[in-house]
Amino acid sequence: xxxxxxxxxxxxxxxxxxxxxxxxxxxxxxxxxxxxxxxxxxxxxxxxxxxxxxxxxxxxxxxxxxxxxxxxxxxxxxxxxxxxxxxxxxxxxxxxxxxxxxxxxxxxxxxxxxxxxxxxxxxxxxxxxxxxxxxxxxxxxxxxxxxxxxxxxxxxxxxxxxxxxxxxxxxxxxxxxxxxxxxxxxxxxxxxxxxxxxxxxxxxxxxxxxxxxxxxxxxxxxxxxxxxxxxxxxxxxxxxxxxxxxxxxx
Amino acid sequence: xxxxxxxxxxxxxxxxxxxxxxxxxxxxxxxxxxxxxxxxxxxxxxxxxxxxxxxxxxxxxxxxxxxxxxxxxxxxxxxxxxxxxxxxxxxxxxxxxxxxxxxxxxxxxxxxxxxxxxxxxxxxxxxxxxxxxxxxxxxxxxxxxxxxxxxxxxxxxxxxxxxxxxxxxxxxxxxxxxxxxxxxxxxxxxxxxxxxxxxxxxxxxxxxxxxxxxxxxxxxxxxxxxxxxxxxxxxxxxxxxxxxxxxxxx
Numbered sequence: 025x026x027x028x029x030x031x032x033x034x035x036x037x038x039x040x041x042x043x044x045x046x047x048x049x050x051x052x053x054x055x056x057x058x059x060x061x062x063x064x065x066x067x068x069x070x071x072x073x074x075x076x077x078x079x080x081x082x083x084x085x086x087x088x089x090x091x092x093x094x095x096x097x098x099x100x101x102x103x104x105x106x107x108x109x110x111x112x113x114x115x116x117x118x119x120x121x122x123x124x125x126x127x128x129x130x131x132x133x134x135x136x137x138x139x140x141x142x143x144x145x146x147x148x149x150x151x152x153x154x155x156x157x158x159x160x161x162x163x164x165x166x167x168x169x170x171x172x173x174x175x176x177x178x179x180x181x182x183x184x185x186x187x188x189x190x191x192x193x194x195x196x197x198x199x200x201x202x203x204x205x206x207x208x209x210x211x212x213x214x215x216x217x218x219x220x221x222x223x224x225x226x227x228x229x230x231x232x233x234x235x236x237x238x239x240x241x242x243x244x245x246x247x248x249x250x251x252x253x254x255x256x257x258x259x260x261x262x263x264x265x266x267x268x269x270x271x272x273x274x
Numbered sequence: 275x276x277x278x279x280x281x282x283x284x285x286x287x288x289x290x291x292x293x294x295x296x297x298x299x300x301x302x303x304x305x306x307x308x309x310x311x312x313x314x315x316x317x318x319x320x321x322x323x324x325x326x327x328x329x330x331x332x333x334x335x336x337x338x339x340x341x342x343x344x345x346x347x348x349x350x351x352x353x354x355x356x357x358x359x360x361x362x363x364x365x366x367x368x369x370x371x372x373x374x375x376x377x378x379x380x381x382x383x384x385x386x387x388x389x390x391x392x393x394x395x396x397x398x399x400x401x402x403x404x405x406x407x408x409x410x411x412x413x414x415x416x417x418x419x420x421x422x423x424x425x426x427x428x429x430x431x432x433x434x435x436x437x438x439x440x441x442x443x444x445x446x447x448x449x450x451x452x453x454x455x456x457x458x459x460x461x462x463x464x465x466x467x468x469x470x471x472x473x474x475x476x477x478x479x480x481x482x483x484x485x486x487x488x489x490x491x492x493x494x495x496x497x498x499x500x501x502x503x504x505x506x507x508x509x510x511x512x513x514x515x516x517x518x519x520x521x522x523x524x
Contacts, residue, residue, distance in 0.1 A: 035304040039437035039484075046435060054285040092439070183454035184466050185296060187289035189342070204433035208485070216434050234289075235458075 025101040025157060026059040032094050038216075042089035043096070045203060045221060048116075049084065049196035051098060052127055056112055059100045063155040074136045078228075079129060079195050080109065085163045085223040086116065086125035095119040101157045108132050108141035110152060113161050126161040166225045169264040171253040176239040177209045182232055192231040193238070199226055202252045202265040205240050210250065214269065219248070223268040230262040238262065275351040275407060276309040282344050288466075290522075292339035293346070295453060295471060298366075299334070299446035301348060302377055306362055309350045313405040324386045328478075329379060329445050330359065335413045335473040336366065336375035345369040351407045358382050358391035360402060363411050376411040416475045419514040421503040426489040427459045432482055443482040449474055452502045452515040455490050460500065464519065469498070473518040480512040488512065 030051060038044040060066040060077070067077060090096045097117045104111040114127035132141040144152060180201055188194040202224075207216050232238060239259075242252045248269040254262050280301060288294040310316040310327070317327060340346045347367045354361040364377035382391040394402060430451055438444040452474075457466050482488060492502045498519040504512050 033304060034307065035300050035438070037439050039434065039439060039441055041439050044435070050285050054283060057284065181458065184289065184457040185294070185450050185454045188285070189287050189289060189291050191289055200435050204435045207434040208431065211485075235461075 025099050025159065026055070026062060028055045028058065028098045028100075030096055030098065032090050032092050032096070034092050037092050040216060040220070041091050042220075043091075043094075045084075045224070046196055046200040048086075048089075049082070049199055050194075052082070052084070052100075052114055052129070053079070053195065055098050055100050055114070056129060056131075059112075060102075060152075063102075064151040065155070069151070070133060075133050075142060076136055078132050078134050078141075080132050080228055081130040081166055082127065082195070082226045082228075083129075083163060083166055083224070084125065084127040086221075088118075088124050089220075090118055090124065096124070101159060102152060102155050103158060103160065105144050105150070105153050105156055107145055108143060110144055113159070115161060126163045128161065128163060128165070163223070166227060167266060169225070169227065169251045169253065169266050171241045171243050171251050173241045173243050175241075176255075177242045178205045178240040180238045180240065182234055182236045182238060184234070187234060191233060193233070193236070195226075195228065198228075198254060198263045198265060199224060201238070202240070202254070202267065205242060205252065206250050206267060209242060210244065213244070213247075214250075218272050219269040220272050221267060222270040225266040227264040228262075229264075230256065230260060232256065232262050275349050275409065276305070276312060278305045278308065278348045278350075280346055280348065282340050282342050282346070284342050287342050290466060290470070291341050292470075293341075293344075295334075295474070296446055296450040298336075298339075299332070299449055300444075302332070302334070302350075302364055302379070303329070303445065305348050305350050305364070306379060306381075309362075310352075310402075313352075314401040315405070319401070320383060321386075325383050325392060326386055328382050328384045328391075330382050330478055331380040331416055332377065332445070332476045332478075333379075333413060333416055333474070334375065334377040336471075338368075338374050339470075340368055340374065346374070351409060352402060352405050353408060353410065355394050355400070355403050355406055357395055358393060360394055363409065365411060376413045378411065378413060378415065413473075416477060417516060419475070419477065419501045419503065419516050421491045421493050421501050423491045423493050425491075426505075427492045428455045428490040430488045430490070432484055432486045432488060434484070437484060441483060443486070443488070445476075445478065448478075448504060448513045448515060449476055451488070452490070452504070452517065455492060455502065456500050456517060459492060460494065463494070463497075464500075468522050469519040470522050471517060472520040475516040477514040478512075479514075480506065480510060482506065482512050
């Protein structure tokens with residue numbers, strides 16, 4: 025298990041003064057790579073064999089997000105290697121060392137020439153299999169997302185600032201844009217001062233590029249749960265996001 | 275002069291692999307407050323007297339932006355106190371200690387009850403006047419922005435993720451949204467792989483809030499210079515931005 029220390033930097037919190045979901049999401053991806061590199065299977069390690077890690081699922085569940093100036097840690101480890109996938113888990117601890125959240129990511133290793141996923145489970149002499157540690161986390165796995173809406177609530181054109189260094193729309197940008205969309209389109213029911221995000225589930229199917237249009241189809245599943253499908257202009261699902269809110273007690 | 279150390283964090287660069295303008299802009303605001311607090315006139319110090327610092331102008335000029343993993347420093351100091359304003363300057367240095375950019379910010383101190391700016395120059399026993407250091411930087415001051423276009427090229431609705439802890443659209447968000455708009459709307463002339471940003475000038479007039487519509491009026495001034503006015507739905511200018519690009523030599 026690897027540990028990384030952070031602080032909620034002033035001028036980077038969300039409007040409520042807490043660590044923002046966008047900052048946290050990008051930090052999870054960063055420590056995933058730092059931890060993998062430490063065990064010799066990071067992005068640059070696998071690139072030597074013409075492979076790349078691709079994020080398939082990301083679930084984040086958080087209780088009390090730390091506030092401006094607070095210290096926190098992200099702990100991360102690979103828990104499992106199975107078929108074409110690997111599970112990387114995270115626990116988030118506050119300055120007192122108490123857990124305030126968990127995350128579960130699922131990654132595939134893609135052959136950059138054939139674009140096919142590698143059979144990680146049966147790779148010989150695998151650094152990743154050696155690194156696996158069997159610790160679990162107390163959050164449930166991804167649930168089903170099916171959006172029946174036929175009219176998009178928002179269309180977003182992928183812009184310069186949405187892109188990561190590979191020219192794809194940044195994985196966490198889908199989450200940020202989904203939260204912006206929900207707090208806007210369901211404003212009568214959802215207000216960021218009274219409803220905070222408790223859990224997000226993101227499923228990635230297709231990478232999008234500069235200038236692509238992202239069509240957001242959204243629906244309320246129950247009082248505090250919303251499902252979003254982000255589709256291309258060919259009506260192909262690129263990303264699905266489910267967001268679970270909870271009331272803020274003041 | 276106060277010095278703050280940074281690193282270009284992987285998973286936070288722009289699509290070209292350089293420190294992004296959004297990250298840099300927010301770091302400038304953060305070190306401005308850290309430096310001011312060190313000299314007893316930060317946001318929390320002036321809040322005790324029911325004042326708040328308001329950013330009026332920001333000019334940033336950069337040569338070679340550092341790339342993924344590189345260390346860099348931001349040095350900052352107050353250079354001048356005059357009438358209702360104060361100038362805070364910045365120099366940016368790379369890992370070798372060589373300057374790669376500069377920034378010039380202008381701030382007013384607003385009385386939170388009357389909403390009027392204070393006469394900083396004539397305040398008795400002023401911590402800020404004592405802190406001033408006369409070092410200058412080699413970049414020119416703000417130029418005139420006048421956009422004749424009558425049709426907006428983009429309308430953006432201020433969303434949850436655009437807001438700072440005070441509920442205003444984040445000062446740097448105007449810059450990010452302007453760069454996204456220019457690289458999109460002038461795509462035939464501007465391409466982020468061939469044209470990088472060399473200098474930005476931002477003038478802030480009016481704060482905007484959740485749900486406000488931002489109307490972007492943009493025009494090309496010469497081959498590599500673009501002017502943008504961001505207006506409210508009442509046709510009032512909230513922010514003006516001028517962006518100077520330069521060709522990327524590969």
